[in-house]
Amino acid sequence: MTFIIQQTIVYAVPLMIVALAGVYAERSGIINLALEGIMIFGAFCGVMFVNIMQGQQWVLNAFAQKQYGLLQLVEILAMLTAAILGAVFSLLLSFASINLRADQTIGGTALNLLAPALVLFLVRLLTAQNTLFMSTGDAASWFMLKKTTFGFDKDAELSFIGNTFLHKVYLANYLCILIFIILSIILYKTRFGLRLRSCGENPQAANSLGINVIKMRYAGTTISGALAGMGGFVYALAAANCSSNGDVAGFGFLALAVMIFGNWNPLTIAGASFLFGLFKCISAGYSSIDINMDGVYLLREIGVSPHVYRMLPYVITLIVLAFTSKNSRAPKAEGIPYDKSMR
Amino acid sequence: MKEKFFERKSVQSVTASIVSILIGLIIGAVVITIVGLSDSSLGIDSVKEGVSLIFAGLFSTGRNAAGTLTWGFNGQNFGNMLFRATPLIMTGLSVAFAYKTGLFNIGAPGQYLMGTMTSLMIALSLPSDRISPVIIWIIAFICAMLAGAVWGAIPGFFKAVLNTNEVIACIMTNWIAANLVTWLFDISNLKNEVESTKMGYIYKTTYNGVATAKLGLDKIFMGSQINAGIIVAILFAIAINIVINRTTFGYELRACGSNRQASEYAGLKSKRNIVFSMAIAGALSAAGAALYNLAGNTEFFWSTYQSLPAIGFNGIPVALLASTNPIGCIFSAIFMSMLDIAGLQLTNLTAYNEYISSVIVAVIVYLSAFSLVIRNMVVKVVNRKKEGGKK
Numbered sequence: 001m002t003f004i005i006q007q008t009i010v011y012a013v014p015l016m017i018v019a020l021a022g023v024y025a026e027r028s029g030i031i032n033l034a035l036e037g038i039m040i041f042g043a044f045c046g047v048m049f050v051n052i053m054q055g056q057q058w059v060l061n062a063f064a065q066k067q068y069g070l071l072q073l074v075e076i077l078a079m080l081t082a083a084i085l086g087a088v089f090s091l092l093l094s095f096a097s098i099n100l101r102a103d104q105t106i107g108g109t110a111l112n113l114l115a116p117a118l119v120l121f122l123v124r125l126l127t128a129q130n131t132l133f134m135s136t137g138d139a140a141s142w143f144m145l146k147k148t149t150f151g152f153d154k155d156a157e158l159s160f161i162g163n164t165f166l167h168k169v170y171l172a173n174y175l176c177i178l179i180f181i182i183l184s185i186i187l188y189k190t191r192f193g194l195r196l197r198s199c200g201e202n203p204q205a206a207n208s209l210g211i212n213v214i215k216m217r218y219a220g221t222t223i224s225g226a227l228a229g230m231g232g233f234v235y236a237l238a239a240a241n242c243s244s245n246g247d248v249a250g251f252g253f254l255a256l257a258v259m260i261f262g263n264w265n266p267l268t269i270a271g272a273s274f275l276f277g278l279f280k281c282i283s284a285g286y287s288s289i290d291i292n293m294d295g296v297y298l299l300r301e302i303g304v305s306p307h308v309y310r311m312l313p314y315v316i317t318l319i320v321l322a323f324t325s326k327n328s329r330a331p332k333a334e335g336i337p338y339d340k341s342m343r
Numbered sequence: 344m345k346e347k348f349f350e351r352k353s354v355q356s357v358t359a360s361i362v363s364i365l366i367g368l369i370i371g372a373v374v375i376t377i378v379g380l381s382d383s384s385l386g387i388d389s390v391k392e393g394v395s396l397i398f399a400g401l402f403s404t405g406r407n408a409a410g411t412l413t414w415g416f417n418g419q420n421f422g423n424m425l426f427r428a429t430p431l432i433m434t435g436l437s438v439a440f441a442y443k444t445g446l447f448n449i450g451a452p453g454q455y456l457m458g459t460m461t462s463l464m465i466a467l468s469l470p471s472d473r474i475s476p477v478i479i480w481i482i483a484f485i486c487a488m489l490a491g492a493v494w495g496a497i498p499g500f501f502k503a504v505l506n507t508n509e510v511i512a513c514i515m516t517n518w519i520a521a522n523l524v525t526w527l528f529d530i531s532n533l534k535n536e537v538e539s540t541k542m543g544y545i546y547k548t549t550y551n552g553v554a555t556a557k558l559g560l561d562k563i564f565m566g567s568q569i570n571a572g573i574i575v576a577i578l579f580a581i582a583i584n585i586v587i588n589r590t591t592f593g594y595e596l597r598a599c600g601s602n603r604q605a606s607e608y609a610g611l612k613s614k615r616n617i618v619f620s621m622a623i624a625g626a627l628s629a630a631g632a633a634l635y636n637l638a639g640n641t642e643f644f645w646s647t648y649q650s651l652p653a654i655g656f657n658g659i660p661v662a663l664l665a666s667t668n669p670i671g672c673i674f675s676a677i678f679m680s681m682l683d684i685a686g687l688q689l690t691n692l693t694a695y696n697e698y699i700s701s702v703i704v705a706v707i708v709y710l711s712a713f714s715l716v717i718r719n720m721v722v723k724v725v726n727r728k729k730e731g732g733k734k
Binding site: 102121 | 449505506507512519522529649660699702704716
């Protein structure tokens, strides 16, 4: 059970935060199809940052002397780097779709093509192989929170809660959940959030009331880029052992599906991403899941091909979308370049 | 009144595409320059080599004994360029066709994979001692197209009947196809277990005597993989051009694309047309896969559940660069595969690698997103020149 919950969190958190990234862009009226590309770029920037930090003496000393606080600081700084550079990368999309009124779907697709190409080009130049790993050690030994991190003994027996949420987890995941909550509140309970949403529903009306649509849409896509970049790094850290190879296994697109499934609403998105996280967790680790702790690996013994489990998240997404699309409430003005003369 | 040369829409589109291509190539060269100058082990000489290979990699003939790059006609490069362009023309046509109906077919990779699987399975399992290989080739090709049509019709159906966003539906069917293909090949007996170096691959179709005819093209382009597939692809492009622009069916599809409500009001069955359009798009992608995999000199890595074929995605830039014109797709696909060849030359001959050509393609797609802006820019420049001439 502990294993299922932890693995589900590992997959659900990036989905959740990137889906929120999609919400911020689309609520402001811009379709951000580039989430996948921004994630890839953010993952690379974060991993690269970790690599650079591992060349610094104080970081190496901190690792040698087990100063976990400093290592967590490095992790947070890497998240920040990924977020900032992800936001910068998303400016390409904002510029094309807001200033030049380009086709947003094509602009997003271009970014999705650009990110892996650029990342692989650089990774190959830097490492002469196709994956950028940490320069020493692995994500688990450097950044994972364990019993010992909190001063418990190695053999100490924690309660179920402690074992699940404090042992072998990443701080980044909890931070993302916190950010998710804060940004959801901002979107619904502040003046800024209301204005942003109005630009996605009826930008002409918003503009006539003195709201700067261009600025609001830039704000929406930039926040979106920052969240997607961060989500990319968090995925790379927790699910890919802090490595970057120009690929995030389609999580950006899955996040878009989660966003649509969640009806552009943070609360349902949170629920949907945990559901998908669970399916991802089952498909990744079905052979080692022991549901009721009786030593019987039920999913493995049913004899269903592993390919079925891998296919499951996508099939379910498709089916769920089929049932929810009729009632979907997409922002009305999404995808339409803002034209003042239409007022 | 006859239109002036530069006032023709087609001329403007082509000019805009050429401007995009040039900007893309220049950005590629700039990236090479920055990387080369910032890395002390590379230096200015390698920058010069890298940049010249980006622009003229097709004419590279390797290095001579003194270590400098040599240039000239390279039949192998030319032939391989045309061979690689073959499936790209088809996926480009697929994206372009769906685009005419207002649909963004990002599902080409999945349709391509279904075509790959169907064509390989049929070409390898029908008994070639009883059926002529030519017949097998044709059956495999047609069945691949049918499989692709089914795979394209699924997101089309979701879009038309259930109002699902076709981009998301296509992406999901892509990954379902990737897993399905891996699964079915995993339980098949077509995995190459004879050659130890080819583990993980499916048998070449030549194991069953099936291969696309060469028609002597390999004599012109010595040492390359070229075959008659390129001619088939060009014929397809011409046929699609006729269907879209010269038939009632094509007109109906375009009407649905430009305004779904209006076309419905005019009595067209827009739902049916969307499904048809996606099915044809799927069939085209799958036909590209069949042309590539039935060539007899290609091998398919079957455990593909974690990756989608780049040829499928590259159909998008091919179509956009051609302004979704079917005939234009032939040229843009050949250009894209030329970039591919240039990238390979970069990897083989310099410290840089082939991903720079993907960067260039991405820049070109980015520019094509606002091709209208570029087109207007071109028109403005031309007009200004004209006014200057009058004075």
